[in-house]
Amino acid sequence: MDSPVFSETPLLKQLHGKAVQQLGTSGSGNHFVEFGSVRLYEGNELGYPGGEYLGLLSHSGSRGLGATVARHYTDLAQKDCLLPKHVQHLAWLDMNSDAGREYWLSMNLAGDYAKACHDQIHYHLSHYLGLDSILTVENHHNFAWREKGPNGEEVIVHRKGATPAAKGELGIIPGSMATNGYIVRGKGEASSLNSASHGAGRKMSRSKVKNCYTKSALNKYLSQERVTLIGGGVDEAPIAYKNIDEVMASQKELVDIIGEFKPMMVRMDKG
Ligand SMILES: Nc1nc2c(ncn2[C@@H]2O[C@H](COP(=O)(O)O)[C@@H](O)[C@H]2O)c(=O)[nH]1
Numbered sequence: 335m336d337s338p339v340f341s342e343t344p345l346l347k348q349l350h351g352k353a354v355q356q357l358g359t360s361g362s363g364n365h366f367v368e369f370g371s372v373r374l375y376e377g378n379e380l381g382y383p384g385g386e387y388l389g390l391l392s393h394s395g396s397r398g399l400g401a402t403v404a405r406h407y408t409d410l411a412q413k414d415c416l417l418p419k420h421v422q423h424l425a426w427l428d429m430n431s432d433a434g435r436e437y438w439l440s441m442n443l444a445g446d447y448a449k450a451c452h453d454q455i456h457y458h459l460s461h462y463l464g465l466d467s468i469l470t471v472e473n474h475h476n477f478a479w480r481e482k483g484p485n486g487e488e489v490i491v492h493r494k495g496a497t498p499a500a501k502g503e504l505g506i507i508p509g510s511m512a513t514n515g516y517i518v519r520g521k522g523e524a525s526s527l528n529s530a531s532h533g534a535g536r537k538m539s540r541s542k543v544k545n546c547y548t549k550s551a552l553n554k555y556l557s558q559e560r561v562t563l564i565g566g567g568v569d570e571a572p573i574a575y576k577n578i579d580e581v582m583a584s585q586k587e588l589v590d591i592i593g594e595f596k597p598m599m600v601r602m603d604k605g
């Protein structure tokens with residue numbers, strides 16, 4: 335929280351206090367913190383034998399800080415870069431403009447802040463339980479990176495619903511609150527811009543699930559799958575998500591699977 339970047343723009347100065355208050359929280363929507371069982375496959379090349387381990391998986395973002403930064407610079411971009419109404423949300427800022435530079439700085443700060451929130455959650459839970467972590471796998475999603483393009487040129491890669499999967503890079507691709515997630519190692523597939531999906535992804539909107547599924551059906555399913563859910567609502571039921579094994583099969587050129595994570599105790603905000 336003592337990053338000098340917080341003093342670089344009036345907006346970041348203004349957001350610092352709220353960011354301090356929200357540090358270590360994970361927010362609402364489909365953000366979760368869960369304990370589960372990790373099965374590392376033999377030959378995982380992580381330096382650990384294949385077998386069962388306890389895992390702690392968290393998914394959340396940069397809270398009010400990131401949301402306010404995104405809204406502010408999206409408004410600026412939409413005023414500056416005039417596009418037809420149906421594609422207005424794709425408005426951009428010139429990276430060589432003051433607003434573009436400020437946005438880049440602020441977005442990266444929000445990414446670091448999201449990581450700090452996860453670090454706090456993991457630190458507090460493991461400290462409280464008296465456990466030491468032997469391996470942390472962390473990756474950003476819904477973020478942009480400055481990378482080298484296929485011809486060595488500098489490009490900005492936006493990964494929305496996607497996560498980095500450069501050759502050898504570790505990642506975690508969750509399924510749903512009751513299905514497997516997968517620990518993966520990127521294959522560095524250039525045609526996918528060194529990326530993979532960062533989750534199963536939704537197949538049903540929140541309102542659609544609420545109309546066709548009930549809390550008691552969810553509870554029955556979770557008890558069959560031996561998952562304890564604290565908070566959460568039907569809109570986040572596993573039925574709302576695509577089949578993770580089909581998703582993994584369709585991206586086998588992008589990542590190797592080296593282990594799996596089965597959720598057992600899931601904490602979400604109230605549904
Ligand atoms: N292990 C869990 N995975 C979940 C849960 N709810 C959703 N998901 C998966 O995570 C990604 C996150 O996607 P995002 O686009 O919203 O960032 C999603 O695609 C699902 O596959 C859960 O409770 N536990």
Ligand SMILES: [Mn+2]
Nearest residue numbers: 393394475476
């Ligand atoms: Mn997300």
